[in-house]
Amino acid sequence: MxxxxxxxxxxxxxxxxxxxxxxxxxxxxxxxxxxxxxxxTIGPGDYRLETTSGGTFTEASLEGGPSAVFFGFTHCPEVCPTTLGDIATWQEELGPDEKLRVYFVTVDPERDDIDTLRDYVSWAPGVEGVSGTPEEVEKALRAFRIYARKVPLGDGDYTMDHSANVLLFDEDGVFFEPVGYQEDYDRVMDKIRRMQAG
Structure with missing residues (x-):
């Protein structure tokens, strides 16, 4: 047919x-x-870490206001200090009434104790350092879907390879969007404003 x-x-x-x-x-x-x-699924978990302000960082820490979470380490040669500088400019633009709560979680708990982190983040407004035992940090890495790996150096020392995104969470502690490394300033501020607007 x-x-x-x-x-x-x-x-x-x-x-x-x-x-x-x-x-x-x-x-x-x-x-x-x-x-x-x-x-x-990004953020929830049973991790319990210590913050540089003397508190604890848990899943509940993400609730109660917009926040940002960044994983890095104090021996980081470029990505981490650059990102903290970017965060400082975001906070300046937002002003005192709209500042983000920012958590800088170490991926290198062997070297980054709380005192070391406190010194490292002290110049960046609104940033709390977060550390703990290697086991608790590993739980947080899994909860936030963060890649981190120790990379040996020739002199017996090591560095860390890790994800470079800043993760934004809304006031309910729900993951909103990532911010890429050195992402365009206006795009970042648009993301933050949309998150704050709910």
Missing amino acids: RLSGKHIAIGVLWGVALVALGWFAWARLIAPTFEQSIAD
Whole structure:
């Protein structure tokens, strides 16, 4: 049986309609749920770390106001000091009433005790250093989906290779968006403003 041009055209239209319907279902129903479920898994965990202000850093620390979490280490040659400098400019732009709560979590607990971290972050407004036992830091790395690896150097010393994103969390402690290393300033401020607006 040969199909007429009319039947072929109808078949093509049905195909286009089904593709459009599938895309609509993905864009409006499936993708937002998928993205939300992923966001819900970043941050929660049973880690319990110490902060440079004398408190504890747990999953509950992310609630109560917008915050940012950055993983790094005090012997970091470039990425960490640069990012702390960027954070300081964000805080200056936000002003005293809108400052983010920022947590700088070490990926190198062997060298970064609380006193070392306190000195390291002291110049960056609103930034608390976070450290703990290697076991608790490892729990936090898993909870925040952070990559970190010790890299031996030729002289017997070592450095750390690690994720360089700053993670933004809304006032409910839900992951909002990442900020890339040295991401465009205006784009970053737009993300923060959208997060604060809820």
